[in-house]
Amino acid sequence: xxxxxxxxxxxxxxxxxxxxxxxxxxxxxxxxxxxxxxxxxxxxxxxxxxxxxxxxxxxxxxxxxxxxxxxxxxxxxxxxxxxxxxxxxxxxxxxxxxxxxxxxxxxxxxxxxxxxxxxxxxxxxxxxxxxxxxxxxxxxxxxxxxxxxxxxxxxxxxxxxxxxxxxxxxxxxxxxxxxxxxxxxxxxxxxxxxxxxxxxxxxxxxxxxxxxxxxxxxxxxxxxxxxxxxxxxxxxxxxxxxxxxxxxxxxxxxxxxxxxxxxxxxxxxxxxxxxxxxxxxxxxxxxxxxxxxxxxxxxxxxxxxxxxxxxxxxxxxxxxxxxxxxxxxxxxxxxxxxxxxxxxxxxxxxxxxxxxxxxxxxxxxxxxxxxxxxxxxxxxxxxxxxxxxxxxxxxxxxxxx
Numbered sequence: 044x045x046x047x048x049x050x051x052x053x054x055x056x057x058x059x060x061x062x063x064x065x066x067x068x069x070x071x072x073x074x075x076x077x078x079x080x081x082x083x084x085x086x087x088x089x090x091x092x093x094x095x096x097x098x099x100x101x102x103x104x105x106x107x108x109x110x111x112x113x114x115x116x117x118x119x120x121x122x123x124x125x126x127x128x129x130x131x132x133x134x135x136x137x138x139x140x141x142x143x144x145x146x147x148x149x150x151x152x153x154x155x156x157x158x159x160x161x162x163x164x165x166x167x168x169x170x171x172x173x174x175x176x177x178x179x180x181x182x183x184x185x186x187x188x189x190x191x192x193x194x195x196x197x198x199x200x201x202x203x204x205x206x207x208x209x210x211x212x213x214x215x216x217x218x219x220x221x222x223x224x225x226x227x228x229x230x231x232x233x234x235x236x237x238x239x240x241x242x243x244x245x246x247x248x249x250x251x252x253x254x255x256x257x258x259x260x261x262x263x264x265x266x267x268x269x270x271x272x273x274x275x276x277x278x279x280x281x282x283x284x285x286x287x288x289x290x291x292x293x294x295x296x297x298x299x300x301x302x303x304x305x306x307x308x309x310x311x312x313x314x315x316x317x318x319x320x321x322x323x324x325x326x327x328x329x330x331x332x333x334x335x336x337x338x339x340x341x342x343x344x345x346x347x348x349x350x351x352x353x354x355x356x357x358x359x360x361x362x363x364x365x366x367x368x369x370x371x372x373x374x375x376x377x378x379x380x381x382x383x384x385x386x387x388x389x390x391x392x393x394x395x396x397x398x399x400x401x402x403x404x405x406x407x408x409x410x411x412x413x414x415x416x417x418x419x420x421x422x423x424x425x426x427x428x429x430x431x432x433x434x435x436x437x438x439x440x441x442x443x444x
Contacts, residue, residue, distance in 0.1 A: 197423035206414040214253035218273040220261035238435045239277040276403040293415035295399035300389035302369040313387030324353040324362040334395040369440035388443040
């Protein structure tokens with residue numbers, strides 16, 4: 044699927060059959076010119092080629108037009124289609140209006156990757172989504188990112204089998220949700236946007252397959268996959284034990300580490316010894332509180348209800364840092380006044396923070412799972428996965444500061 048050659052298959056078949064006939068004719072032709080062996084060889088091959096093309100062309104002209112076009116596929120399949128409610132897409136694959144969408148975090152599956160960060164997405168998401176290319180005024184290209192030191196989570200050296208041709212021809216029916224900025228949400232016109240939507244577009248372009256994407260209520264996604272009404276989902280669905288009989292997951296393309304956020308001029312050190320006794324804010328009852336209890340036992344814990352409250356405490360100097368999900372803290376770290384910054388290093392822990400972001404698909408569909416892993420690997424090798432991250436997030440959440 045890396046390239047497409049737009050040749051008429053009937054012409055190829057006719058040329059092959061004519062070539063076999065003319066090969067025998069060339070032997071006879073060479074025998075007639077035994078006295079001039081070299082000329083006989085060259086002349087025989089030339090005449091064979093000429094006769095092959097003439098016979099193929101005459102047979103092709105005589106063939107019915109319907110036979111000439113049978114079995115042909117477009118060299119460039121349709122691009123990703125973001126289905127709108129008033130589009131020409133089939134009724135079963137249209138966008139659900141915003142009023143019908145669930146609130147963030149209302150999914151039935153506990154332990155999913157979509158947790159309420161308490162930060163107003165509409166007010167802050169523009170800062171978090173400022174492209175790094177805009178900040179540096181340098182163009183971003185996939186080739187350069189393929190050679191960069193971007194923190195990638197896809198094993199580009201793992202050997203994967205080629206996807207099933209039928210799957211590639213059929214394309215993918217993808218679903219996502221909204222209200223989960225900066226991954227999937229809606230613009231002011233109501234169109235679905237965000238990292239997940241653009242990842243789906245890049246994925247399908249990389250494999251040169253046609254795709255559709257539909258915005259659905261988040262809690263319906265496991266059943267849509269299990270019932271075969273969708274092939275894969277990009278919505279932050281988590282690996283919860285209750286879903287293991289319905290849903291499987293591709294390789295992880297992004298991790299969601301825990302991070303400390305501090306005042307920009309604080310010079311805060313985040314090693315365990317330096318944090319001893321320091322007041323740290325976090326959302327009470329969260330996985331991040333559990334992580335701090337396990338690894339930073341001597342901090343002064345300050346639980347809050349949401350990140351709005353945590354931000355106020357940090358701005359007033361009542362705590363020295365906030366600890367939470369790196370992507371949920373990203374809008375604060377990218378505020379235009381530069382008040383806050385990430386401190387220290389990212390903390391990865393699958394037990395507390397989950398495995399990371401990945402495609403979800405129906406359990407048992409190993410063919411679709413292989414297709415998803417294959418496409419992600421190609422995106423990572425080409426550098427497009429790193430480029431996509433750079434275009435959507437103004438700050439590298441995986442860097443040490």
